[in-house]
Amino acid sequence: MVQIAADALGCQVKPGGLSGTPSHTAYHPRWYRERVSTYWWLWKWRYLKFVLRELSSVPVAYFVTLTLVQVHALSDGPQAYADFQRWMTHPVFLTLNAISFLFVLFHTVTWFNLAPRAIVVRLRGKRVPEFLIAGSNYAAWLVISAAVAWLILRS
Amino acid sequence: MAETIKLEVTRYAPERHQAPTSQSFEVPYRKDWVVLDALNYIKDNLDGSLSYRWSCRMGICGSCGMMVNGEPKLTCATFLSKYAPGPVRVEPLRYFPVVRDLIIEMTDFMAKLRSVKPWIIREEEKPLSEGEYLQTPEQLDTYKQFSMCINCMLCYAACPVYGLDPLFSGPAAIALAQRYNLDSRDQGAEERMGILSQHAGIWGCTFVGECTRVCPKHVDPAGAIQQYKLTAAKEWFKSLLMPWGAK
Amino acid sequence: MAKKPIEPFLWGLFSAGGVVAALLIPVHLFLFGLAFPLGWLTPPGYESLRALASHPLARIYLFVLCSFSLFHWAHRFRYTLYDGLQIKHLNEVITVFCYGGALAGTAAAGYLLWGLR
Numbered sequence: 322m323v324q325i326a327a328d329a330l331g332c333q334v335k336p337g338g339l340s341g342t343p344s345h346t347a348y349h350p351r352w353y354r355e356r357v358s359t360y361w362w363l364w365k366w367r368y369l370k371f372v373l374r375e376l377s378s379v380p381v382a383y384f385v386t387l388t389l390v391q392v393h394a395l396s397d398g399p400q401a402y403a404d405f406q407r408w409m410t411h412p413v414f415l416t417l418n419a420i421s422f423l424f425v426l427f428h429t430v431t432w433f434n435l436a437p438r439a440i441v442v443r444l445r446g447k448r449v450p451e452f453l454i455a456g457s458n459y460a461a462w463l464v465i466s467a468a469v470a471w472l473i474l475r476s
Numbered sequence: 477m478a479e480t481i482k483l484e485v486t487r488y489a490p491e492r493h494q495a496p497t498s499q500s501f502e503v504p505y506r507k508d509w510v511v512l513d514a515l516n517y518i519k520d521n522l523d524g525s526l527s528y529r530w531s532c533r534m535g536i537c538g539s540c541g542m543m544v545n546g547e548p549k550l551t552c553a554t555f556l557s558k559y560a561p562g563p564v565r566v567e568p569l570r571y572f573p574v575v576r577d578l579i580i581e582m583t584d585f586m587a588k589l590r591s592v593k594p595w596i597i598r599e600e601e602k603p604l605s606e607g608e609y610l611q612t613p614e615q616l617d618t619y620k621q622f623s624m625c626i627n628c629m630l631c632y633a634a635c636p637v638y639g640l641d642p643l644f645s646g647p648a649a650i651a652l653a654q655r656y657n658l659d660s661r662d663q664g665a666e667e668r669m670g671i672l673s674q675h676a677g678i679w680g681c682t683f684v685g686e687c688t689r690v691c692p693k694h695v696d697p698a699g700a701i702q703q704y705k706l707t708a709a710k711e712w713f714k715s716l717l718m719p720w721g722a723k
Numbered sequence: 724m725a726k727k728p729i730e731p732f733l734w735g736l737f738s739a740g741g742v743v744a745a746l747l748i749p750v751h752l753f754l755f756g757l758a759f760p761l762g763w764l765t766p767p768g769y770e771s772l773r774a775l776a777s778h779p780l781a782r783i784y785l786f787v788l789c790s791f792s793l794f795h796w797a798h799r800f801r802y803t804l805y806d807g808l809q810i811k812h813l814n815e816v817i818t819v820f821c822y823g824g825a826l827a828g829t830a831a832a833g834y835l836l837w838g839l840r
Contacts, residue, residue, distance in 0.1 A: 351490040352573035352581055357639040359809050365546075368636065371684050372807055378799035381744050382824075384752050385789045385796075389831055391755065392785065395776055396839045399769045409760040418756030425752055429745040435683060439702030446614030466750035473754060474764065476771040640806060679730040682802045705734055712731035 377428035380421035433458040481505040481556055482563035483514055485526065488574050496574060499523075500563070511551040511566060512540050515578075528578035535692060538628030542578055543567040548630035548690045569629055571639040585629055588645055592653035592671060597664025615660040622655035622700055624693040631687035631697050643676040647687035647697030650678055654700040657707075673708050681705075733798055733822075740795025747788055773839075782836045789832040790825075797821035 362368040394405035408414055437454035480502045488496035501522055503514045512530055519526050530540040533552045540551045545565050556564065572580035602609075631647035632638050638646045653672055657665040672678050681701045688698040759766040767775070775781055801821040805811050 350575060352575055353488055353490070353496055354573045355570075357571070357636070357809075361636055361639070362807060367686065367689075368684070371682075372803065375682065375799055375803040375807070378796040378803070381740075381748060381792050382796040382800070382828075384748050384756075385792050385828060385832075387756070388751070388785070388789060389828070389835055392776065392832075392835045392839060395769075395773050396835065402769050402772075406760070406766070409756065415757070415760060418752060418760075422749065422752050422757060425744070425748045428741075429749055432741050432745040435685070435702075438688075438696065438699035439706050441703060443618075446612075446617065448617075462746055462749075465746050469747065469750045470754060472775065473767060473772075476767045476775040636806065640809060641811070673728050673731065675728075675730060679734065682806060705731075706738075709731040709735040709738070712727070713735060715727075 373424075374427060374431050377424040377431075380424040381428065383417065383421050384425065429462065433462070479505040481514070481560060483511075483518065484563050484565045485515070485518070485578070486567040486574075487526075487577055488568075489576060496568075498565075505556060505560065505562075507555075507557050509556050511542070511544055511549070511554045511556060511564065514556060514564070515551065515566065526578075527576045536626060538626035541569055541628040541630050541633065543570055543633065548633035550628060550630070550692050553692060569633040571633055571635070571642075572629070580629075582629065584642065585627075585632060585646070585648075588649040589627070589652060592645065592649050592656075592668055593664060594649075594652045594656055596656065596659060596662045597667060598661075599663050609661040611660055618660075619655045619658035622651045622658070622695055625651060625655075625695050625697075626693055628692065630690045630692065631695075634686035634690040636684060636686070637680050637682060641676070641680055644680040645672060645677050647701065648695075650681075650704060651695050651697040651700040654704055657704075669708060669711065672704065678704050678708065733794075736791065736794035737798035740791035740793070740798075743788055743791045744795055748792065751788075777839045782839060786832050786836050790829040793825040793828040794822075797825040 362372040391402075391405055394401040409418070433455050436458060437451035440454065442449040442454060481504075483501045483503055484498045485501060486496050487493070487499045501514075501518050503517045503522075506513075509517075512533065515526065515528055515530075519528075528540070528542070530552065531537040532539075535550055535553045538550070541548060542551050543549070543566070544551065544554050545559060546567075548569060551566070556562075566578065568574045568578045569580045572582065572584075575581050625648055627648060629648070635644075635647055638644050650672060653668045656662045657668060678701050681698075683698060683702060685698045688696045691697065754764070755766075758764040766772075776785065798821070801817055804813075804817050810817070
């Protein structure tokens with residue numbers, strides 16, 4: 322009985338791992354439990370999309386590293402910053418930047434689309450429809466992006 | 477000869493088999509048949525030893541959940557015609573231990589449901605003479621979606637996090653907790669938060685979102701879990717800013 | 724009172740970082756990573772960019788952008804490793820690597836931006 326309760330609470334039992342031969346008895350049933358493959362996310366597009374969404378965090382960290390290097394170059398003087406700008410034109414960095422940009426866009430879109438599910442806004446007792454919340458997220462994104470771009474390009 | 481469709485059904489007899497195998501059956505193909513009708517045909521006409529759970533045949537009881545072509549489905553609401561010309565693969569719900577053929581062990585699920593205290597908790601019951609606890613339509617509306625769950629466990633079979641970590645409370649249990657938290661008559665939110673803010677409670681969830689997609693009752697457990705996380709985080713920062721307010 | 728769990732705090736940072744990253748990183752990465760190097764747009768000169776970045780508000784902005792994004796990465800990457808590779812037994816190592824990385828990055832950002840004049 323203790324054994325059964327432990328299994329039920331999720332203690333891992335390897336397939337066929339209890340013994341070499343079937344040991345089923347009426348009062349000690351032998352359940353079959355399949356192990357989840359390490360690559361469970363590979364064989365289904367929706368799961369793969371989920372893992373790609375989660376992996377967008379790596380380009381985010383890459384961007385921060387790049388930005389910190391840029392700030393470092395800025396404070397080191399014109400020569401260092403010119404070097405930084407020259408690296409950025411190297412095909413390796415251009416490729417990394419392009420891939421990262423796509424991942425970050427994917428993050429933005431999925432983040433805004435999922436946010437209304439976590440944030441419930443109620444107006445006069447009625448839940449505000451999801452597309453309105455997502456829509457205002459996108460609007461804020463456009464306005465803020467335009468403002469940041471304007472500030473940088475103007476200087 | 478009438479048209480037929482092939483069903484590949486998982487068979488597992490613990491007293492004879494080391495591991496589940498698949499067995500093929502040819503059943504009549506009828507446009508108005510669901511997968512459960514085909515299973516019933518097999519049991520009645522081809523192999524009476526086939527074991528599976530079912531009851532209401534109308535998407536209410538939640539007992540006929542199985543994997544159909546790799547997707548968790550209520551077999552009473554999944555038409556054969558969707559998979560024509562076949563074959564149709566019918567397997568027991570994923571991530572649960574298999575007892576026999578298509579029957580899974582659900583003790584773990586039942587324990588998890590109970591662990592979140594899914595009943596109305598009152599600090600103090602008001603006396604009968606004061607009448608019932610009234611609720612406005614708006615108050616009902618805040619939790620109604622989460623009360624539609626029929627415990628069919630499709631969301632667990634869709635949740636890779638549950639598959640990887642069997643200690644994870646899982647979609648239905650957390651949605652059910654949220655159903656009571658949002659109920660205007662309930663005062664047990666804090667008690668439930670203590671249970672679910674454990675690591676195995678809500679934090680294991682990474683918002684895969686599959687639970688919501690497969691839910692036949694549109695409960696949106698994934699949304700419930702994120703809302704719960706947001707509440708937990710808000711409470712955390714609130715108690716940081718106002719430690720004297722914390723109980 | 725029971726010991727305060729750390730998860731709500733880390734998740735709060737993850738979410739805040741997710742919002743910051745979603746709103747701000749695309750435009751930054753597009754400009755400095757693609758548009759300027761490829762010559763689609765004329766980049767600002769060194770002096771003016773330095774003047775812009777060393778404004779106190781800009782330094783706070785960049786600090787928030789870097790730090791929150793890193794904590795977003797730390798949380799998400801930790802769970803990606805757990806779920807995607809099933810290496811939960813390396814729990815401690817992963818936690819130290821992710822949050823340690825985020826803390827180190829935050830310290831570096833603070834140091835660099837403080838010194839930017």
